[in-house]
Amino acid sequence: MARAATTADAFNAVAEPRRRQILEVLAAGERPVNDLVAALGLAQPLVSKHLRVLRAVGLVRAREAGRQRVYEVNGEPLKPIHDWVKAFEKSWSHRFERLDVVLEEMKAMEERGHGSE
Amino acid sequence: MARAATTADAFNAVAEPRRRQILEVLAAGERPVNDLVAALGLAQPLVSKHLRVLRAVGLVRAREAGRQRVYEVNGEPLKPIHDWVKAFEKSWSHRFERLDVVLEEMKAMEERGHGSE
């Protein structure tokens, strides 16, 4: 057996740095393929192939617009990754043992009108 | 070029379901290899090879104990994944604007003693 298909999983799809880049660009707003080609500096067929993988896992959606195909992110398939990784968060964030405390902190931060990051 | 090495990244290392399983088991506490073999029902060389990959990325650490080798999780290399994925969280959690609601949910989940997967 070889490695699991890249289209098997969001885990596998997102393991490719280029695919992550594509998602990052699309996070700023939907884009036709050529924009992605320009933004990433990759060969057009490469981008199309990566998009194919992302589409297969549901991470992007295509919309037809004349002769262009406009792609848009759909982050939902990332949720399993988020949930799985989150279970290990305490491993690097030691203040995380007291979850209640952390929640208070976050809440306070939010109320102070301070966004994310 | 083939796919990036599994040892290139936590992203790649964790794309393998078995490797995730290993980390899940180890999350409950350090274990010698044979325990993992029993817990996962895999062939011993397989487990050793997966551990090798996880070690290469720093996701596990080995401690010598007599003729056993006790492995332990180190979640820190997962942080980049967490951070990256988190940026897309709003994409699937539309109620994310109401942070307080989310916090309640998290608290509830935690109190229910929710494991991984």
Added chain:
DNA sequence: GCCACATATGCCGATATAGGTATATGATGG
């Protein structure tokens, strides 16, 4: 010293990848 135990490594086969180049599909405009 020798044998059983615990783990790691070597070699093999099948597979599917990423990237490249050339080409097919498909829509638009003249």
Added chain:
DNA sequence: CCATCATATACCTATATCGGCATATGTGGC
């Protein structure tokens, strides 16, 4: 209709994987 733009697909090569089996390394006990 034909040429052009936008995107997708086909074919190719090199590579590294996962899993299986056999074996090496290394430790402890008798």
